[in-house]
Amino acid sequence: MEMPFNDEDNNHETTLVMQNKQSDGVPASTGGSGDHHDPFDIESRSLPTSHFSNKGPALRVVLQLAFQSMGIVYGDIGTSPLYVFSSTFTNGVRHRDDILGVLSLIFYTLTLIPLFKYVFIVLRANDNGDGGTFALYSLICRYAKVGLLPNQQAEDAQVSNYQLELPSSEMKRASCLKSKLENSHFAKFFLLFATMLGTSMVIGDGILTPCISVLSAVGGIKDATPAMTDDRVVWISIVILVGLFMVQRFGTDKVGYSFAPIICLWFTLIGGIGVFNFIKYDPTVLKAINPMYIIDYFTRNKKEAWISLGGVVLAITGTEAMFADVGHFTVRSIQISMCSLTYPALILAYTGQASFLRKNSNFVSETFYKSIPGPMYWPMFVIAVLASIIASQAMISGTFSIIQQSLSLGCFPRVKIVHTSAKYEGQVYIPEINFILMVACVAVTAGFKTTTKIGNAYGIAVVFVMVLTSAFLVLIMIMIWKTHILLVIGFVLIVGSVELLYLSSVLYKFDQGGYLPLAFAAILMIVMYVWNEVYRRKYFYELNHKMSMEKLKEIATDSDICRIPGLAMFYSELVQGIPPIFQHYVENVPAIHSVLVFVTIKSLPISRVAMEDRFLFCRVEPKEQNVFRCVARYGYNDVRNEQEPFERVLVERLKAFMAREFWMSQKMIPSNETEGCVEEVEETEQMGGEEHREMQEGIEAEIETIEGATREGVVHLIGENEVIARKGAGMWDRVLIDYAYNFLKRNVRQSGEVFDIPHKRMVKVGMKYEL
Template sequence: MSADVVVQDPERNNEVSHGLKTKKLPGQHRLRRYDSLDMESGKVSGHHAHSSKSVAWSVVLPLAFQSIGIVYGDVGTSPLYVYASTFTSGIKHNDDILGVLSLILYTLTLIPLLKYVLIVLRANDNGDGGTFALYSLVCRYAKVGLIPSQQAEDRDVSNFELELPSRRLKRASWLKSALENSHFAKLFLLFATMLGTSMVIGDGVLTPCISVLSAVGGIQQATEKMTEDRIVWVSAAILVLLFMVQRFGTDKVGYSFAPIICVWFALLTGIGIFNFIKYDPGVLKALYPKYIVDYFKRNKKDAWISLGGVVLAITGTEALFADVGHFTVRSIQISMCSVTYPSLVWAYVGQAAFLRKNSDLVANTFYKSIPGPLYWPMFVVAVLAAIIASQAMISATFSIIQQSLALGCFPRVRVVHTSAKYEGQVYIPEINYILMLACIGVTLGFRTTVKIGNAYGIAVVFVMTLTSSFLVLVMIMIWKCNIFYVIAYIVVIGSVELVYLSSVLYKFDQGGYLPLAFAAVLMLIMYIWNNVYRRKYYYELEHKISPEKVKGIVTDTNVCRLPGLALFYSELVQGIPPIFKHYVENVPALHSVLVFVSIKSLPISKVPVEERFLFRRVDPKEFNVFRCVVRYGYTDVHNEQEPFEKILVERLKVFIREDVWFSQTIVNKGKINEKGGEYEDGIVRKEVENEEFNQDDERLEAVEREIEVVDEAWHAGVVHLLGENEVVACKGANLYEKILINYAYNFMKRNLTHSDKMFDVPHQRLLKVGMTYEL
């Protein structure tokens, strides 16, 4: 087999042809000679700087405006219920209000502003955020993935690595080595990623419930006819409408929602300043942390338990990171610092000032603190804002499920890209309907915000704690931060989150079990899919067909060759899958051009189109058999503009041209070395070049003939051979493996999107080849 070639843009075909005569091929520095389509590689060193996208302000500012409607609806509606959830037994001492206000202000500053906006957003994966983005960063720098599909050429993708020069390499190398050499560490990282993902999805269920119920419940202040049952059913109807509009996409939904949230933040700010001036400007004393200490001294255990209410002030903060793929880092930083943070500070300060004079009204702080003339306008905007609040975590859920799909950690579902203008905005119909049913079930089952608030707090703090854990790995291994900065982060941010986590877990039996139950179900689904997916890959790796065996099959005189192009799909990256031998044994016929296509997801968000196809020729050359690995990032769109087969054929023809140049270069270097290298007068090199020039026309003619064969096969018709692998537990398997493989995995596989839909394969040209794998 010849060496790998990373295929360049097809528009350069003429340049390549010219290069055969001039010996100066554009982009020739990208040619590699790694032998990695037959065995796992990844040991070849490589280095590329991180390609950070510079986005024009004409794009950043509209995205910043959109993000107000998508990202901050959740954290923006927290003033609806924070004080009521914190003082569940009433206010026992007037200075307790200052203590809680101080906790809220410092928590808002430390977690959303300092941790997420200034630190965590920097850990995005080429513009994408969330738990899986952090996991993919770690996978890229250390071989902690459980599927051995790494290749040396992956390091040559322009945005694969993010190396930052540093003298702290020793500590980073030690941590990397420790992770790579520990199977437990690899499993634990995957487990933590799944847990974080499941908790974010749990947020996507609980956010709509608590936000809408809190807002709609405000009507009870105006009329007693609005009973609890009616509030619950009105909330359920609103939730149905919310999930029905998701199919229009983040772009349209964002522009529709952003003006409403802007009005909401303006009203929060105005009412907060009004209450601050009218009731008690002295609440600014809460900036002095001593009031926090006094609060804990007076209330002891009750103060610690009340932290479960305080933490609701930062619900939805994870959306800043999870939704960054829908926007940009700069746009979220702008909207948070200029609009959201100041507005929330004034809202909580104003409510605290109101409570200093009306401590008996804490159960309905939000609506009671609204000036009379503004009550109904504020109620309408509050309901709309609560509906919008749900959008933040719904969008985040779609983003992280798309990432988990690409990394083989979630069953295949259909991902719809809803915006041609902005990258990363997706909608997943199946997940949307599941979230809707779950939200309605929680709303009808719990009926009040008290128990939902307990559940909500656990989901929020769990995700934040897991994000911090991954971030510490990133800081040490990738950013190579000074160890004192890492320790400072753990002491300041980590300790605060652990205190909050201990508080919310105290209310486990009061509704706190709900997000953990959601997480358990989701993690079970992820575990089953990922476990069997890995077993299948290892089975194919162990039973792959050797190059000698493939050569024997294609040269067998009993196997006839048919006109046409056959694309044989498999998930195996290294080598030819065993299903090919099964196919030939049953159908002893091969097409005139055969390409084995492997679809591979890299642990990066995007792979440039010109670097996506990696070809190799299968000897003997005259039989026109090729291997092709098609590499996607976890947010890449499959077949966005052109049919997959058309793109592949164009890249194949470019490969054939470049392969001839590459092979001849290797031959010429060998001749020069055999003759003792280049003399001072350049006689040997000139002699070789003259000999090569005489063969140019002959080689160009051979290239054109081979490309003509591909074109003829293309016009004769393309057949897509898709491996449909049935998996069963092997003989002697225990009961656990039989249930896992025979029932759980196969049930999910039968009810999910099929592989042919991923590539828009025409059904009239699709041939499925079945084979049973005993795992």
């Protein structure tokens, strides 16, 4: 089937081969920005879509992942009993019933935030199995055009896992919100800003978690060995932290299986000791289930009770890891592990500690170790140290996941992503980030020395991320899930008000260490803003200076330009058109290869793109010039440097496209895929044997063109643009582009390394952009 398409700007006609079947009423073509169209705005699907299976993993795999998740996800929240009561009662227990008030706060906070909000609501907002702030942002980008780059294509919606089955009620409210977001430039910027802020806070959480967990556990040795000074505790903690970051290279899979038994034992022991203390000291603490004790606690202590919420909130540290790490596991596996072991063990541990404190309130600063029965002290000390090491793993893994997501959306400088598991998708390791986290952790531990100040800083990072997650979740409830408005209001009033109350409390301790995560976030936000701002400016520069179709045709047919044997892949990020760097190349090197493929690497706001959906091809007329356009689409969690070389996959898909294009031109491809085989056979039978043989030879000749060029050699042409501020630019633009961005660019990986392009066959083409 041939579809002529007129270029209104250039009055040039190009023929594109389109897939007959279209889904969900999406037109086969997409226009560019504005009223005029560019022939490159339309891409052709090379192969029929192969849909992802909706069948979930087997129960055995889910249970294995649930076990693994114990060693990755819950170390942080699981080690909170080490320091919650001591961080809450910093000035000692003033009233015996204050213990019941704090226990009641802990119980309802654990139930409302980790269990109700995250396990049963937020985990549902995963993006095809992936979580984190960027996953929420990408979901919103799919259902509303809030992205800041004009690279959307109608064909994107045909990717098999791009859309979800959603309820159709409350459509008017959802459409109204969608329209307001799409028409507000401020809203688009604010959503991206909030996403970057959430990402920065999670990374800050990944720095502070190892510090407070390891220091808290190692500090317990001071009770048994008076010779152990604070400085020695700090140095032992630093050695442990360095060792922890060194094992990250082995991957989440191996680390999870190694750590999971220890965490399972940890939860079993703290739960068992909790039951022992509950029976031995004061079973009446069960009264704390009555929320009136919370009201009484605030009535008695007023401002001091509000300030103490900064200690209570440490009981839910690491909760965000459940969502950030869901891509390493599955929603069901995390739900099983949380409900079956983690939540009950934590409730029993805090209840036992409260029972102990009712009789021994003078030991509140050492609650955890003092409440351990004598014979269990040293075993619990060893396991506590191991558990605190593991606690750090949760946010480290989450940090790797969320940076991988931000990379694909152009919001973070290029770093190397190492996929550490062949069995489970989403398990990644980032060497550069691992090193930076290690240095930051050592610096914080050496600088702060005690858990008190780190705890003040820790709370701000935790609650900030939770509030941002709730804000994104409200947008998803209204626009995507189309939840009843009363349920949305109920969520905001209950969960939102509690989180804002905690946020106000932790911000009170800003000058007591709370500035630390905000300082980390500010540094990360500057890096992300600089990279994303210049990334977008470069895109718009190329869009405004792209080559016209007439110019490309003129170059392809120019007799003065030599056609050399071989296949060349010219890489670009521009979806609509050919970047100006190609014209710069031809003007300086008047030779192009016999087969030329313009490859655009495009990120979709989706976690993964199936290989069958990855490539979109079209042929640039005139046909005999063998110039093609290809858009290679990736999700933010896709592997960019596949084990199978990128060029081999692309060439195979290009040959399949050419064969399909030839059959289409001969009206051999059916209009209905489900009846395709029958119709094709019928048409083939109606043809004479000679005619069929000629057509087969025609296809072979087309494919031989590509294979011959491939045998001559494949060259990868990488556009390396140098960006500088334009003449007359203001001071801000010069600092942003000439200094900040170029400093980052000099210190990150180049595109050839990210895509694992063979260096011997890579040619970099330089051009200066004045932005």
